[in-house]
Amino acid sequence: MSTGLKPKHQRLVLVIVALVVLLGAGALAAYALRNQASYFYVPADIAANPPEVGQDIRLGGMVEMGSINTADDGVTVHFVVGDGAARVPVTYAGIVPDLFVEGSGVVAEGAMNAEGTFVASNLLAKHDENYMPRELEGMTMEEARETVAETYE
Amino acid sequence: MIAEIGLAALWLSAALAVLQLVGGFFGARDETNELRALVRPAAVLQAVLCVISFLCLVWVFYVTDLSVKLVANNSHSMKPLAFKLSGAWANHEGSMLLWITVMAAAGGLIAFIERRLPERAMMATLGTQAFVGIGFYLFILLASNPFERLSPVPADGNGLNPLLQDMGVSFHPPTLYIGYVGLSVAFSFALGALLTRNVTPEFARVMRPWVLGAWIFLTIGIAAGSYWAYYELGWGGWWFWDPVENASLMPWLAATALLHSASVLAARDALRTWTIMLGVVAFSMSMVGTFLVRSGILTSVHAFAVDPERGSFILALLALYIGGALVVFAMRASTIAEGQRFSITSREGALVVNNVALSAILGIVLLGTLYPLLTEAFDVRVSVGPPYFNPVSAIFLVPMLLVLAVGPLLRWRRDSLARIKWPVIVIVVAILVVLIAAALFAEMSILPLLGIALAAGVGIASFMPLRGRSLRRTPLAIWGMCIAHFGVAVSLFGMAADSAFQQERLVAANVGDTIEIGPWEATLQSISPVAGPNWTAMQADMFYSYEGGPLMEGHPQARSFWAPPGETSEVALITRWNGQLYAAVGNMAEDGRWQLRLWWKPFVTWIWYGGLLIALGGVIALVGRVVSDLRRREAEARGEARPYPDEVEYADYDEVRSIAGPEEAKS
Numbered sequence: 001m002s003t004g005l006k007p008k009h010q011r012l013v014l015v016i017v018a019l020v021v022l023l024g025a026g027a028l029a030a031y032a033l034r035n036q037a038s039y040f041y042v043p044a045d046i047a048a049n050p051p052e053v054g055q056d057i058r059l060g061g062m063v064e065m066g067s068i069n070t071a072d073d074g075v076t077v078h079f080v081v082g083d084g085a086a087r088v089p090v091t092y093a094g095i096v097p098d099l100f101v102e103g104s105g106v107v108a109e110g111a112m113n114a115e116g117t118f119v120a121s122n123l124l125a126k127h128d129e130n131y132m133p134r135e136l137e138g139m140t141m142e143e144a145r146e147t148v149a150e151t152y153e
Numbered sequence: 154m155i156a157e158i159g160l161a162a163l164w165l166s167a168a169l170a171v172l173q174l175v176g177g178f179f180g181a182r183d184e185t186n187e188l189r190a191l192v193r194p195a196a197v198l199q200a201v202l203c204v205i206s207f208l209c210l211v212w213v214f215y216v217t218d219l220s221v222k223l224v225a226n227n228s229h230s231m232k233p234l235a236f237k238l239s240g241a242w243a244n245h246e247g248s249m250l251l252w253i254t255v256m257a258a259a260g261g262l263i264a265f266i267e268r269r270l271p272e273r274a275m276m277a278t279l280g281t282q283a284f285v286g287i288g289f290y291l292f293i294l295l296a297s298n299p300f301e302r303l304s305p306v307p308a309d310g311n312g313l314n315p316l317l318q319d320m321g322v323s324f325h326p327p328t329l330y331i332g333y334v335g336l337s338v339a340f341s342f343a344l345g346a347l348l349t350r351n352v353t354p355e356f357a358r359v360m361r362p363w364v365l366g367a368w369i370f371l372t373i374g375i376a377a378g379s380y381w382a383y384y385e386l387g388w389g390g391w392w393f394w395d396p397v398e399n400a401s402l403m404p405w406l407a408a409t410a411l412l413h414s415a416s417v418l419a420a421r422d423a424l425r426t427w428t429i430m431l432g433v434v435a436f437s438m439s440m441v442g443t444f445l446v447r448s449g450i451l452t453s454v455h456a457f458a459v460d461p462e463r464g465s466f467i468l469a470l471l472a473l474y475i476g477g478a479l480v481v482f483a484m485r486a487s488t489i490a491e492g493q494r495f496s497i498t499s500r501e502g503a504l505v506v507n508n509v510a511l512s513a514i515l516g517i518v519l520l521g522t523l524y525p526l527l528t529e530a531f532d533v534r535v536s537v538g539p540p541y542f543n544p545v546s547a548i549f550l551v552p553m554l555l556v557l558a559v560g561p562l563l564r565w566r567r568d569s570l571a572r573i574k575w576p577v578i579v580i581v582v583a584i585l586v587v588l589i590a591a592a593l594f595a596e597m598s599i600l601p602l603l604g605i606a607l608a609a610g611v612g613i614a615s616f617m618p619l620r621g622r623s624l625r626r627t628p629l630a631i632w633g634m635c636i637a638h639f640g641v642a643v644s645l646f647g648m649a650a651d652s653a654f655q656q657e658r659l660v661a662a663n664v665g666d667t668i669e670i671g672p673w674e675a676t677l678q679s680i681s682p683v684a685g686p687n688w689t690a691m692q693a694d695m696f697y698s699y700e701g702g703p704l705m706e707g708h709p710q711a712r713s714f715w716a717p718p719g720e721t722s723e724v725a726l727i728t729r730w731n732g733q734l735y736a737a738v739g740n741m742a743e744d745g746r747w748q749l750r751l752w753w754k755p756f757v758t759w760i761w762y763g764g765l766l767i768a769l770g771g772v773i774a775l776v777g778r779v780v781s782d783l784r785r786r787e788a789e790a791r792g793e794a795r796p797y798p799d800e801v802e803y804a805d806y807d808e809v810r811s812i813a814g815p816e817e818a819k820s
Contacts, residue, residue: 010494010495010497013497014502014505018509021509021513022509022512022516024513025513025514025517025549026516026520028517028545028548029516029517029520029521029545030520032541032544032545033520033521033524033537033541036537036540037524037525037528037537037541038536038537038538038540039533039535040534040535040536056538056540058536070742070743073660073661074660074742074744074748075659075661075739075742075748093659094659094750095387095659095722095737095739095740095748095750096739096740098711098720098740099720109536109538122388
């Protein structure tokens with residue numbers, strides 16, 4: 001590498017290479033973000049515009065009353081997430097967060113499978129009174145109450 | 154009374170900061186201006202007053218003075234003492250007071266200790282430090298007063314988020330804040346040098362120990378935070394690319410780049426402009442991190458302060474300081490003369506590659522962290538996680554690690570790869586052997602595979618700079634570099650091994666059941682209720698045996714707190730040299746079985762051992778720098794003109810050696 005280049009030119013080459021690498025990093029990041037960011041869906045979005053099977057997404061909504069079922073293995077739970085407009089069945093294997101209860105908000109990370117069930121790899125439930133998953137903030141209390149009321153019928 | 158003293162001390166500090174700014178401004182313009190004499194005392198007194206103010210806050214938490222709103226909101230009389238004290242900074246107002254205290258302390262220290270820089274540059278530096286400080290004083294005093302009283306006085310406090318009631322939290326934020334805010338010194342030095350046209354190797358030598366100190370704390374803080382998330386969240390992961398974690402990683406990346414470029418400037422008088430830029434960027438990243446965490450614009454475990462007014466205040470400060478610094482940089486950068494030249498194949502060249510790669514990773518992390526906020530403006534909600542961060546940053550991490558292995562072997566200014574042919578061959582062979590062996594005998598995905606191979610290469614290479622040196626006469630800074638680089642290898646190996654080989658079992662177990670996981674057998678002996686000072690828990694009493702060896706105990710708990718109400722999972726960790734068994738207990742199933750989640754995580758502890766080694770390397774280098782500086786001062790006091798002994802050995806050692814040795818003939 002220490003060829004016949006003059007030091008001045010070497011410096012120029014170095015600056016140009018550094019700039020190209022940094023711009024490349026920016027372009028790469030922008031490209032990857034478009035493809036790898038996991039989008040947030042509420043059940044209505046999934047009904048209207050279903051995501052591809054296996055694509056990482058986040059699903060947010062209310063856990064329907066009476067929908068939580070634990071499978072025979074004792075660790076897999078099935079439940080339904082609704083937003084008043086649509087319902088999505090969810091399955092999750094793991095220890096559910098303590099504040100994961102029926103009629104409460106939840107955000108699940110995971111992907112849809114071919115049968116139309118959302119397979120969650122992680123559940124984020126309300127941590128405490130002051131905490132609300134950011135995506136659920138848009139949902140008004142009325143919508144939440146509606147969801148709950150509907151499921152009581 | 155104590156609360157009022159704290160508040161008064163804080164107001165006085167703010168006034169002193171104004172004085173320091175005015176004095177610094179005139180002192181930087183004119184060395185003979187008399188206001189200049191006020192600057193150093195103002196900075197030192199400010200530090201003392203801030204520390205008093207902070208101690209007042211700790212005191213009101215210690216006695217649980219519920220007439221102070223912050224205490225009532227965040228503490229509880231039944232809380233254990235350690236968490237009462239840590240409650241002082243585990244909230245928005247307290248953490249901002251900690252921020253300004255660290256900032257004032259850093260300013261006071263440089264004012265008290267630092268005598269090497271020209272007076273004008275020093276005045277500009279301290280003036281800048283005060284200017285940044287004033288913004289944060291205003292923010293605390295006007296928008297987040299920690300000493301605000303509450304009337305009527307409540308019967309008891311609200312308590313502290315249970316997740317934060319942990320020894321990790323008592324230790325983690327102060328460490329991180331010292332790192333974050335310590336970088337303000339680099340920012341002030343950089344602007345001071347820029348404003349007074351004083352970008353010299355001397356400036357880099359003066360700035361370097363401060364950056365090194367802040368960087369050590371950041372390193373420890375990040376490692377501690379990662380370990381805290383690992384055992385407290387009960388999810389078995391050690392890095393989630395959570396925005397709050399990224400907020401601490403970004404200043405670290407910038408500070409790491411700054412350390413390396415400052416070395417080039419100190420030793421070779423090159424990379425002048427770039428070093429100044431990094432000084433600005435590093436502290437800017439600290440402020441961006443603070444904005445992300447403190448404004449409540451992210452919702453995560455850490456972002457418990459949700460208040461848009463405060464958010465816009467911090468955003469305004471951010472715009473003022475970062476924008477202002479960049480404007481000064483743009484106006485003055487052209488006045489910085491070109492530094493010494495060097496060939497691409499040289500130590501400087503390798504360090505430039507390191508800097509470019511670190512900056513690229515910094516940019517990638519920054520974009521990934523801000524992207525969800527940007528899209529939200531267009532009402533599209535996304536989250537960005539490991540599928541983005543891992544591969545994209547690896548693209549730059551891999552070449553950086555390769556250069557990390559080879560770079561320290563190169564000479565300053567001009568060198569050829571042919572000269573270091575043999576060490577390079579050894580490193581390459583080590584990487585290839587491990588790569589092929591791992592690919593053949595273990596099934597793992599590409600990133601862990603590369604990680605393990607590079608860890609081997611970097612691990613072997615890290616001590617090669619000691620080759621051919623008298624170990625006793627090697628400067629401490631070189632030892633520090635070797636140990637820190639070795640720490641990178643150790644940490645990388647831990648990450649790769651854990652990702653590749655971890656095993657997980659999720660079961661519902663009856664009392665008496667034995668669960669096999671990897672080489673371990675875990676037996677659920679009993680489940681019993683236990684109680685602590687402010688919680689109750691269901692505790693799983695379990696015994697673990699590694700490859701049929703002796704039984705070890707471990708008791709994971711599912712804890713319920715009542716003030717405030719909340720639940721946490723206390724995991725049981727069984728640590729061996731080659732990894733950890735991680736056990737968490739969940740809920741009882743309807744049929745009386747208990748959910749247990751177990752992980753066998755080979756070599757996972759090496760991640761944090763590596764982090765500590767990196768920090769230790771920093772400490773050793775810092776001690777070396779300080780000691781040699783003291784020696785130089787003594788020599789000067791005796792009237793002997795003496796160059797930097799460490800710099801001669803560190804920077805020009807190779808040249809000295811080549812001039813003295815037979816190699817000279819070749820060049």
